[in-house]
Each structure stands twice: as C-alpha cells, then as structure tokens.
Amino acid sequence: MHDLIRQAEALCQRSGMAFTAPRRRVLEILAASETPMKAYDLISKAGEGGQATKPPTVYRALDFLCQLGLVHRIEQDATFVACNHAGHSHPxxxxxxxxxxxxxxxxxxxxxxxxxxxxxxxxxxxxxxxxxxxxxxxxxxxxx
Amino acid sequence: MHDLIRQAEALCQRSGMAFTAPRRRVLEILAASETPMKAYDLISKAGEGGQATKPPTVYRALDFLCQLGLVHRIEQDATFVACNHAGHSHPxxxxxxxxxxxxxxxxxxxxxxxxxxxxxxxxxxxxxxxxxxxxxxxxxxxxx
DNA sequence: CCTAGTATGTTATTACATAACACTACCTAC
DNA sequence: GTAGGTAGTGTTATGTAATAACATACTAGG
The missing domain is CATH 3.30.1490.190 (Ferric-uptake regulator, C-terminal dimerisarion domain)
Structure with missing residues (x-):
C-alpha cells in the first residue's frame, strides 16, 4: 500500500510540488481504506492521535490529490477514494x-x-x- | 412549458400516484427555470407568496419526481433539472x-x-x- | 535581509440533506 | 359508518458537506 505514497512523492518531485504532511496524511488514510471515505470520516481520522484537523485542511489536501489523479471523488455520494492506477491519467x-x-x-x-x-x-x-x-x-x- | 405538467399528471394517473400540490409546485419551478437549480434556491422559490416551504417537503418532491424520470439530479454540483424528454426512460x-x-x-x-x-x-x-x-x-x- | 509565492492553521459560516414524529386525507374491509 | 392501513405533508431539529476570510509559517530568489 505504501507504493502509492512513494509514487506520490515521485510525482510531486517531478512536478515541483510539495508533498506536505497533511497531503501525505490524507493519502495514507485513503490508501489504507478498503472503501471510499466520506470527507468527515477522513477529517476525524486525520485528527486521531496528533492535533485536531479541521475541514479546510483536509479539503485542500483532497483538491490537491484529486488534481494529481491520486485520488478520485465519487460524485454520486461525495466520497473519496485513492486511485489504484496512480500517475497516468486514463479516463x-x-x-x-x-x-x-x-x-x-x-x-x-x-x-x-x-x-x-x-x-x-x-x-x-x-x-x-x-x-x-x-x-x-x-x-x-x-x-x- | 406546461406540457411537462400535463405529462406529469398523465404519468401519475396511469401509475396510480398522486400528483400533489408540493410536487406540482416543485416541477413548475424547475420547468420554468432555464438552468438547473440548487435545492435551496428551489426551497426559497417554493416558499415565495404562499406559506413557508421547508427542506423536507422539497426534497421529498424531488425524490418523487426523480424516480418518475421527470427531474434529474446532476451529481457533479447537486443541482436539479426538469427532464425535456419526460416519460420514457432512455439513458x-x-x-x-x-x-x-x-x-x-x-x-x-x-x-x-x-x-x-x-x-x-x-x-x-x-x-x-x-x-x-x-x-x-x-x-x-x-x-x- | 526581505519579499513573493505557496501552504497551513483557525474561526465562522454557508450549503446540502435527512431523522423523527405529529397530523391529515383517503381508501377499503368489516 | 367506523377501524385500521397507506400515502403524503408539516414541523422541528440535527447531521453532513464544503468554503470564505484572514492570520500565520516556510521557503526560494533577488
């Protein structure tokens, strides 16, 4: 499962974008989940342990990851899922x-x-x- | 534009469903709109003039109309639009x-x-x- | 240095949707 | 006709999704 994280790192490096802590955290959680997650489950999960995590932090990370194609938003039910076929952007x-x-x-x-x-x-x-x-x-x- | 209303009436009659006041109201508003509408715009529009209209009333009407194929929900941005090709259910x-x-x-x-x-x-x-x-x-x- | 760009932290609010329960109208079986 | 079921609405309250606005921090280039 950590393939995805490594791919993300590489992808960011190549495009000169920062793979920051909240972005990594959100991607890790999604990659570890069997099923697509709702935003607020993600928010509370991200807040476990460390400091509290607020909605904007997670939504910003999600926007970023979606743009890179590492995460998809499922419009039907407003959930998010890590992309198995990261990197490329096939439809x-x-x-x-x-x-x-x-x-x-x-x-x-x-x-x-x-x-x-x-x-x-x-x-x-x-x-x-x-x-x-x-x-x-x-x-x-x-x-x- | 009132074609749609008449079609809805006929459709309900045939299937033994009631084309009630709130359902008619919601469909009228959507049919009169050039563009898809957000749920809360619909709610406030439905409340104009007569009595106040609350979210559940409108959402129930929308569910009903969507099931009949008279209205479509656009998942991308959570808006609703009256169907031009009512009745049949082509994809x-x-x-x-x-x-x-x-x-x-x-x-x-x-x-x-x-x-x-x-x-x-x-x-x-x-x-x-x-x-x-x-x-x-x-x-x-x-x-x- | 310092400043422009990028990202995060924080507070508050807006927008979308439904749960739960009370009430009404209608229909039909006795 | 009346008891009981079904379908629909009204109302209150709340849950869930997303973003606006502004303050703060990090970092790379001049």
Missing part, C-alpha cells in the same frame, strides 16, 4: 458495489470518442466527463 | 455548459453495452449508470 469509470461499498476502476477509453461525438452533434464541446456506476462486484455476486 | 447523459450553465441532454444508448461489458470483465454487474459532462454549449461557442 476511468468508478463502479461502486452496493453491498461491500468497494470501488472498482474501469477504463472507458472506448466510450470517450462516442460521447464526444454525441455531444458534438448538439454543438456541445466536452471538457470533462464523469462516468460512475452502481451494482454488484464479483466477490459479492459469488457470496450470494 | 441520458447531462452535459452542463460552464458558461451559461444550461444542461443539454444527450442519449448515450450506444455506450451502455460497452460500459456493461467493460464492467463485466472485472466481474462487476452494473445496475445504475451516471454519465455527466462539462464543457461549452453551441450558443456559448458561437458567442465567443
């Missing part, structure tokens, strides 16, 4: 299991041009795309 | 213009099987799909 869909709540990342490169074309027909030029889903993951399907 | 992507904030609905039937297949490869069975975008609409592109 990735996030599918969340209704049972175990784990998130699965799925590449959707194929559909991007289709959606872009469908939008363009109506004169709409896409700059950002959000693809998310809900359903049942393999493990939970087998368990049932 | 529809919502693309929001960064400039004028209007929402454009785009059918994405084609991409559903692709995403389903991509998910299935990882053993994930999709039950719900959210596709949203940001960008620039035709009018704003021409104006620029």
């Amino acid at each position: 990735m869909a996030l599918f969340v299991c209704n049972t175990c709540l784990k998130a699965t990342e799925v590449a959707y490169d194929e559909v991007v041009p289709i959606l872009e074309k469908a939008a363009e027909v109506q004169g709409f030029h896409l700059t950002r795309l959000v693809v998310e889903g809900r359903g049942q993951c393999r493990d939970c399907a087998l368990a049932a | 529809m992507a919502l693309f929001v213009c960064n400039t004028c904030l209007k929402a454009t609905e785009v059918a994405y039937d084609e991409v559903v099987p692709i995403l389903e297949k991509a998910a299935e490869v990882q053993g994930f069975h999709l039950t719900r799909l959210v596709v949203e975008g940001r960008g620039q609409c035709r009018d704003c592109a021409l104006a620029a």
Whole structure:
C-alpha cells in the first residue's frame, strides 16, 4: 500500500510540488481504506492521535490529490477514494458495489470518442466527463 | 412549458400516484427555470407568496419526481433539472455548459453495452449508470 | 535581509440533506 | 359508518458537506 505514497512523492518531485504532511496524511488514510471515505470520516481520522484537523485542511489536501489523479471523488455520494492506477491519467469509470461499498476502476477509453461525438452533434464541446456506476462486484455476486 | 405538467399528471394517473400540490409546485419551478437549480434556491422559490416551504417537503418532491424520470439530479454540483424528454426512460447523459450553465441532454444508448461489458470483465454487474459532462454549449461557442 | 509565492492553521459560516414524529386525507374491509 | 392501513405533508431539529476570510509559517530568489 505504501507504493502509492512513494509514487506520490515521485510525482510531486517531478512536478515541483510539495508533498506536505497533511497531503501525505490524507493519502495514507485513503490508501489504507478498503472503501471510499466520506470527507468527515477522513477529517476525524486525520485528527486521531496528533492535533485536531479541521475541514479546510483536509479539503485542500483532497483538491490537491484529486488534481494529481491520486485520488478520485465519487460524485454520486461525495466520497473519496485513492486511485489504484496512480500517475497516468486514463479516463476511468468508478463502479461502486452496493453491498461491500468497494470501488472498482474501469477504463472507458472506448466510450470517450462516442460521447464526444454525441455531444458534438448538439454543438456541445466536452471538457470533462464523469462516468460512475452502481451494482454488484464479483466477490459479492459469488457470496450470494 | 406546461406540457411537462400535463405529462406529469398523465404519468401519475396511469401509475396510480398522486400528483400533489408540493410536487406540482416543485416541477413548475424547475420547468420554468432555464438552468438547473440548487435545492435551496428551489426551497426559497417554493416558499415565495404562499406559506413557508421547508427542506423536507422539497426534497421529498424531488425524490418523487426523480424516480418518475421527470427531474434529474446532476451529481457533479447537486443541482436539479426538469427532464425535456419526460416519460420514457432512455439513458441520458447531462452535459452542463460552464458558461451559461444550461444542461443539454444527450442519449448515450450506444455506450451502455460497452460500459456493461467493460464492467463485466472485472466481474462487476452494473445496475445504475451516471454519465455527466462539462464543457461549452453551441450558443456559448458561437458567442465567443 | 526581505519579499513573493505557496501552504497551513483557525474561526465562522454557508450549503446540502435527512431523522423523527405529529397530523391529515383517503381508501377499503368489516 | 367506523377501524385500521397507506400515502403524503408539516414541523422541528440535527447531521453532513464544503468554503470564505484572514492570520500565520516556510521557503526560494533577488
């Protein structure tokens, strides 16, 4: 799991950005979590042990990590998850299991041009795309 | 614009659901709005004139209208928009213009099987799909 | 040094959403 | 017709998500 932290360090170094304590802390917590986390769970977790951590600190760290593609925000339910495929920035869909709540990342490169074309027909030029889903993951399907 | 209201009435009648006053009110306000609305703008708008309207009333109406497909929730920014293509339930992507904030609905039937297949490869069975975008609409592109 | 840029700390507030319970209207089975 | 269920609304209170605004600290370049 500490691969992610090392990747983050490297990524920041290359782009001349600071991988500061709160950013590291937030990423560590997310990387250790099996499931996507809500912001306020993250805030209280980050505050455990050391000094109290306030919302802006965590939200700023999250913004930073999201921009780097190390963390994704799941719009459906306002949760955050560490990215398994850090570094590169493939378009990735996030599918969340209704049972175990784990998130699965799925590449959707194929559909991007289709959606872009469908939008363009109506004169709409896409700059950002959000693809998310809900359903049942393999493990939970087998368990049932 | 009152087409939508009439459609809603018909739809409710057919399914034996009540198209009550708060539901009608919320739908009217959304139908009259050029752009998607935030929940609390809706709440204060609904409260204008008559009696005060509280959050639960509006949220309940929104849940109801969303289930019927008469209204869509835009997850990216927690706004709500009346559906232009009411009644049927095609999968529809919502693309929001960064400039004028209007929402454009785009059918994405084609991409559903692709995403389903991509998910299935990882053993994930999709039950719900959210596709949203940001960008620039035709009018704003021409104006620029 | 000192100052411009970047990031964090802190307080307060705004915005989004729902839990819980009381009440009403309507319908239907007896 | 009346008891009891169902569906919906009204109301209070609270929980949860996110940011504004301003003060403070760290660091690199002149």
